[in-house]
Amino acid sequence: MKSKATKYLLTGIASFLLDYGLLLFFFRVINLPLATATSLAFGVGLVFNFIMNKFWVFDSRHTENSKTIIQGVSCLLLVVLNLGITNLIVVYMAEIDIGPEVSKPIATALIAIWNFAIYKKAIFK
Numbered sequence: 001m002k003s004k005a006t007k008y009l010l011t012g013i014a015s016f017l018l019d020y021g022l023l024l025f026f027f028r029v030i031n032l033p034l035a036t037a038t039s040l041a042f043g044v045g046l047v048f049n050f051i052m053n054k055f056w057v058f059d060s061r062h063t064e065n066s067k068t069i070i071q072g073v074s075c076l077l078l079v080v081l082n083l084g085i086t087n088l089i090v091v092y093m094a095e096i097d098i099g100p101e102v103s104k105p106i107a108t109a110l111i112a113i114w115n116f117a118i119y120k121k122a123i124f125k
Contacts, residue, residue: 090103
């Protein structure tokens with residue numbers, strides 16, 4: 001049995017790869033504006049990450065819909081904060097000629113640190 005921290009790390013890596021790949025695809029291939037590409041990729045990665053964290057990492061299999069709704073709303077609020085911070089980092093770094101290939105991993109690493117504590121202590125406790 002893997003620890004929660006290990007499962008969280010594996011889920012985070014998978015979520016990041018999905019998010020990062022989509023960001024580069026939307027921005028470099030489809031030519032969407034950087035903030036739009038970042039937001040869309042972040043949203044897809046978020047849904048994947050929520051499902052994996054809820055059911056695999058933290059084994060939060062509540063049958064009450066109200067508990068799942070509270071968890072979902074809590075995650076959504078955290079995501080709004082995370083998305084804002086991600087966009088600030090990615091867009092700011094683009095202005096100083098650092099592309100999303102570098103800025104996205106930096107933003108993701110920062111967010112991953114505080115998300116684990118929030119998920120463990122509050123959202124999926």
